[in-house]
Amino acid sequence: MGMKRGARAAAVTVVTLVALVLVALTLPIGFRVAGKVVNAIRGDLPTAQPVPVQTAELGGAGPGSLVSAMTMPALQRTITGRQLQAARVVYRSTNGDTGAQTTVSGSVFTPLGEPPKGGWPILSFGHGTTGIDEGCAPSVSDSLLGLADLVVGFVKTGHAVALADYEGLGESGIHPYTDAKTAGLNMIDAVRALRHTFANTSTRWLALGGSQGGGAAWAADEQASTYAPELDLVGAVADSPAAEVTRVVDKAQAGILTDDQRPAFLAIVESLARRHPEVNRDDFRRGAAATNWDVIVSCAGDTAHSRADALKQVTAADVRPASQASADQLRKLLSAWAVPQRPLSAPLSVVYGGADTLIDPAWTTDAIAKACALGGNVEWDLQPAKGHGDVDVTNQLAWIADRFEGKPAVNECR
Secondary structure: OOOOOOHHHHHHHHHHHHHHHHHOOOOOOOHHHHOOHHHEEOEOOOOOOOEEEEOOOOOOOOOOOOEEEOOOOOHHHOOHHHHEEEEEEEEEEEEEOOOOEEEEEEEEEEEEOOOOOOEEEEEEEEEEEEEEEHHHHHHOOOOOOHHHHHHHHHHHHEEEEEEEEEOOOOOOOOOOOOOOHHHHHHHHOOOOOOOHHHOOEEEEEEEEOHHHHHOOOOOOOOHHHHOOOHHHHHHEEEEOOOOOOOOOOOOOOOOEEEEEEEEHHHHHHHHHHHHHHHHHHHHOOOHHHOOOHHHOOOOOOHHHHEEEHHHHHHHHHHHHOHHHHHHHHHHHHHHOOOOOOOOOOEEEEEEEEOOOOOOOOHHHHHHHHHHOOOOOEEEEEEOOOOOOOOOOOOOHHHHHHHHOOOOOOOOOOO
16 A cells, blocks of 8 residues: 555655765764764653553563663653653664674654554664763663654654664663664664554564664565565665675775774774683784774763874774784684675665765675675665765655555666
């Protein structure tokens, strides 16, 4: 069944909002975002005490089932926050590396009022980099780390919203930074958690995100049909996606990392070292990188200025892999986290910039070619003059509306 005209207009409005905030979501390294909104972190402002939400159901003990669902009084006491139902959820998910069950946090939202027939359609949104520590999660911020207005905009157009924090952000554990598969599973399970929290939600959903979230949305598309067959994924949007970043190791070896890639590379090393004890941080840090390591990889706002100063001191020699063996070790681990890995479940739209200084456009071009070779349905737009956070997503407006209408997607792989 197609959407009515008003629903189509709502879908277009939603993606217009994505266009307006894409720059903020895809900054070259998201630690800068966290630094700008430190005053919104829970505890910095007086807040009312959260209380348990009367949930629709707990969902058993499998992926997407609820551990807890709590109100978000600090968010909802604002003018915009009064326009929706909101809950911070802790739910069960799956680690992409091991298949082990994990506990992940996030936030979920639905409009107020009477839902359409079939329930509120769902947008699962993948946020860009916010950091790699537990406190770097949108759900522990009174402003969702600056995403609150975007979420409210989505909701006002008649969509429920699931916003996963990703594994290791918001709950204890290790955040596998650039692990698209794990983040994609977290996005899928956020949809399940939303449906367990609030009634009157649809099984129809769309994954969308930028930068780290773009890779996650892409990975969610790959895994949805087998991991969550009870849900109906209509499509996925990946803007400036961190889909395949293995070749950042090549650039570190050659000493040609960009200013934007250098802090991201250090965060990757730290994340991998936390998860894999055999990874020796000192194989990838020396000089100013070693001296200022804790500041460089943190996301706490009170270190924002010192972090920027520390990064200015880091040279190419400071982050060059110590040996071919250490570089190969990193490549192997990163390749296991990359997408594509399997055929897509639904059509995918990719927009990326030819002047991107964080994710080399060639990496994304090659990832698209692999997705096509696996039989995927992909439409892409490489914008030569655009960078990482300023891509024009206007042409995705009709694409997203058409997916919710059930229209066939143009497959540029053919």
